[in-house]
Amino acid sequence: MPPEFSVRSDSVDVDQIMSQIRARIREKRGVDYTEEELRTLASVKLEKFLDPTRVRSDLIAHYRIMREPGEASAGPPENYAFDDHLVYGSARGVSGRLVTRIRKLLNPVLKLFINPNPIIQVLHRQSAINEYYDRLAVLNFELIHNLVLEVTRLGIEVKNLKMRVESVSGRLDFSDRRARALESVVQYRPGTGPAAEMTETAAPAPAPGGGQTARREGEAPATGGPIKGDAQRARRRRRRRGRGSAAGQSVPGGTAAEEPTLGGQANDEGADSPDARGGAGGGLPFDGGEAGPAEAPAPGAGEPTDQ
Amino acid sequence: MKLAVVVQRYGLDINGGAELHARYVAEQLARRADVDVLTTCARDYITWRNELPAGESDVNGVRVRRFPVRSERDPDRFGRHSHHVFRSSHSIADELAWLRSEGPASTALIDSIRRNDAGYDFFVFFSFRYYHAFHGIRAAASRSLLVPTAERDGAVGLSIFAPVFRGVRALMYNSFEERAMIQAVSGNDAVPHVVVGVGSDVPARTNPDRFRQKFGITSPFVVYVGRIDENKGCKELFSHFDRYTRSLRGNLLLVLMGNSVLPIPDNPRIRHLGFVGDEDKFDGIAAAEALIMPSYFESLSMVALEAWALGRPVLANGRCDVLQGQCLRSNAGLFYESYEEFLETLALIQSNRRLAFAMGQNGREYFQRHYAWPVIVRKYLDMLDRLRADDQGGAARPPIEPLPGWFARRRTGCRAGDEVVAGLPAGPARRAGRRR
Numbered sequence: 001m002p003p004e005f006s007v008r009s010d011s012v013d014v015d016q017i018m019s020q021i022r023a024r025i026r027e028k029r030g031v032d033y034t035e036e037e038l039r040t041l042a043s044v045k046l047e048k049f050l051d052p053t054r055v056r057s058d059l060i061a062h063y064r065i066m067r068e069p070g071e072a073s074a075g076p077p078e079n080y081a082f083d084d085h086l087v088y089g090s091a092r093g094v095s096g097r098l099v100t101r102i103r104k105l106l107n108p109v110l111k112l113f114i115n116p117n118p119i120i121q122v123l124h125r126q127s128a129i130n131e132y133y134d135r136l137a138v139l140n141f142e143l144i145h146n147l148v149l150e151v152t153r154l155g156i157e158v159k160n161l162k163m164r165v166e167s168v169s170g171r172l173d174f175s176d177r178r179a180r181a182l183e184s185v186v187q188y189r190p191g192t193g194p195a196a197e198m199t200e201t202a203a204p205a206p207a208p209g210g211g212q213t214a215r216r217e218g219e220a221p222a223t224g225g226p227i228k229g230d231a232q233r234a235r236r237r238r239r240r241r242g243r244g245s246a247a248g249q250s251v252p253g254g255t256a257a258e259e260p261t262l263g264g265q266a267n268d269e270g271a272d273s274p275d276a277r278g279g280a281g282g283g284l285p286f287d288g289g290e291a292g293p294a295e296a297p298a299p300g301a302g303e304p305t306d307q
Numbered sequence: 308m309k310l311a312v313v314v315q316r317y318g319l320d321i322n323g324g325a326e327l328h329a330r331y332v333a334e335q336l337a338r339r340a341d342v343d344v345l346t347t348c349a350r351d352y353i354t355w356r357n358e359l360p361a362g363e364s365d366v367n368g369v370r371v372r373r374f375p376v377r378s379e380r381d382p383d384r385f386g387r388h389s390h391h392v393f394r395s396s397h398s399i400a401d402e403l404a405w406l407r408s409e410g411p412a413s414t415a416l417i418d419s420i421r422r423n424d425a426g427y428d429f430f431v432f433f434s435f436r437y438y439h440a441f442h443g444i445r446a447a448a449s450r451s452l453l454v455p456t457a458e459r460d461g462a463v464g465l466s467i468f469a470p471v472f473r474g475v476r477a478l479m480y481n482s483f484e485e486r487a488m489i490q491a492v493s494g495n496d497a498v499p500h501v502v503v504g505v506g507s508d509v510p511a512r513t514n515p516d517r518f519r520q521k522f523g524i525t526s527p528f529v530v531y532v533g534r535i536d537e538n539k540g541c542k543e544l545f546s547h548f549d550r551y552t553r554s555l556r557g558n559l560l561l562v563l564m565g566n567s568v569l570p571i572p573d574n575p576r577i578r579h580l581g582f583v584g585d586e587d588k589f590d591g592i593a594a595a596e597a598l599i600m601p602s603y604f605e606s607l608s609m610v611a612l613e614a615w616a617l618g619r620p621v622l623a624n625g626r627c628d629v630l631q632g633q634c635l636r637s638n639a640g641l642f643y644e645s646y647e648e649f650l651e652t653l654a655l656i657q658s659n660r661r662l663a664f665a666m667g668q669n670g671r672e673y674f675q676r677h678y679a680w681p682v683i684v685r686k687y688l689d690m691l692d693r694l695r696a697d698d699q700g701g702a703a704r705p706p707i708e709p710l711p712g713w714f715a716r717r718r719t720g721c722r723a724g725d726e727v728v729a730g731l732p733a734g735p736a737r738r739a740g741r742r743r
Binding site for chain 1 (some may be wrong): 349387390628634635637638639640641642647648650655662665669
């Protein structure tokens with residue numbers, strides 16, 4: 001007799017391919033939840049993810065109770081398969097069969113008074129209708145179960161997306177502040193830069209004291225501002241020289257107010273503020289919604305920006 | 308050796324799975340033995356109406372003896388009996404009533420088998436669930452082989468069939484999954500058996516270009532062959548393919564061959580060709596990227612075997628144990644149980660030509676090794692020789708278990724068929740005799 005079947009063990013291994021495909025699908029679904037975990041989540045604690053006032057988290061439990069046998073109060077009675085022999089039948093064993101036979105014999109007499117056939121047909125049809133609704137109930141159960149699963153999955157996804165959005169918006173704020181801080185410490189050559197442009201557009205006549213200004217964006221031009229700025233810078237240079245060896249060294253994580261700058265009052269005003277402390281920190285790696293950047297100064301935050 | 312193949316319907320225009328299976332086996336065995344076919348005059352399996360003339364005829368060189376069916380099937384009555392025996396506790400008498408209502412009730416056929424007037428050495432019965440197989444086997448159990456063609460439905464769980472599975476001389480199974488199911492329900496492990504299946508007359512050469520030209524198909528495509536029916540999983544296939552076309556750009560088409568009892572979706576990437584001849588079918592399969600087999604219940608998919616014979620991979624519904632088992636054993640097909648898996652597997656077959664080719668080669672080899680006609684015929688003949696040797700050796704065999712007596716038959720103690728089947732082992736058999 002030829003041999004029965006054997007499994008080929010060539011390079012193609014369908015079992016392994018299917019395992020890989022299933023692993024990839026799990027990965028794509030993401031959020032570190034397996035199908036099994038999702039089912040558990042869906043059947044236990046939906047209020048964790050959903051608004052409990054709007055969704056019945058125990059829907060599945062109710063359905064289960066209805067489907068469990070022996071729950072007479074909860075579920076419908078079992079469908080009754082109706083047969084034309086049933087109306088004549090008896091459940092009394094051997095004597096019952098005799099009774100059935102006699103009833104059938106007397107059937108023509110019965111038909112002189114009433115016609116049982118329409119009743120039999122109607123009851124049979126009712127049995128079929130019951131069966132139809134039984135099937136429908138099973139489908140509804142499946143549908144609701146799947147919907148709850150999907151809603152749960154979406155709830156989890158929304159929660160994760162919210163966290164990502166928060167994180168991204170925190171990072172955006174951080175970058176924005178960093179950009180402003182960097183802009184404020186840039187020293188422009190005389191007659192160039194945004195301040196000079198603003199002055200040119202606002203007043204065609206050249207400002208007294210030349211153009212060595214670098215105002216913070218949005219700040220109103222103050223009368224004599226450039227002169228004041230120069231004096232402050234000079235003061236700061238003197239202070240720095242006085243500190244001797246400390247001059248010019250940056251303190252990782254230290255406040256930028258102590259640092260030498262050439263950019264005017266930016267550090268005086270902003271260095272102690274959380275914004276500036278977060279300053280030029282180089283940015284946190286995105287970790288999907290952990291602590292915001294302002295609370296976690298990176299090494300080198302507020303480093304000297306001398307140019 | 309004189310053999311009788313006994314089947315519910317028979318003819319060139321009858322393409323039901325078991326009937327076609329029986330015809331192929333009869334025609335192949337007729338080359339090596341004296342084979343008659345015993346069947347009914349029915350053509351339609353819904354009514355079993357006598358449409359063909361009773362008596363002898365010749366179909367493709369095989370003598371066919373037809374017997375009339377005593378009464379047509381009453382679908383309403385059959386439905387009620389089915390509901391009763393599959394869904395609730397019942398008696399043996401109820402099951403026998405169900406069998407009578409199912410048909411085809413041909414007492415003339417059963418009488419002929421009992422008399423064995425033509426002197427057959429063995430009867431090969433097809434489809435355990437019908438009247439002819441149950442009563443025919445009980446009439447000639449000592450000469451009976453059974454090709455059950457069993458699917459995972461409530462009929463397998465009915466009490467009347469277990470003695471039949473234990474009482475035949477031998478069983479010719481279609482798959483390991485079928486064998487495991489029947490052995491679990493009847494405990495007939497000791498009965499001689501073999502997993503054999505069925506072959507197919509696949510042409511040695513095909514012409515994919517001719518198919519493409521004839522039907523104007525230039526894009527790559529996957530193909531489904533068979534009746535387009537919800538019961539065959541086609542509705543789910545349409546839904547999955549529709550989503551697939553919306554998810555992935557490309558020009559992959561789904562080509563459908565076969566008569567439809569389901570509306571075809573209005574999707575430009577789904578082409579329905581209707582019923583096609585064998586030449587178009589084989590050329591179409593050869594031209595396709597893969598064959599899709601979305602059915603949930605199959606005892607053995609012949610079209611999947613044909614695709615493998617032509618070196619094409621198969622994408623099957625993994626919820627059908629038999630199809631999943633065939634894919635795993637052959638390493639020639641992938642399977643899906645959800646849309647995500649459908650998407651991934653189809654995209655993989657389409658994009659990874661090497662893999663598709665390798666699976667096709669595996670399929671070709673699998674078919675040649677297990678389903679080529681010489682292999683199939685050899686298995687049948689070996690089994691028949693073995694049984695004849697047992698007969699000549701005078702080995703004593705217990706007769707088939709008789710039906711219970713009048714009172715016991717009417718005692719309500721049989722479990723619902725569906726309930727019995729639900730308790731049977733499930734899942735694909737990765738190797739001979741093993742289940743997941």
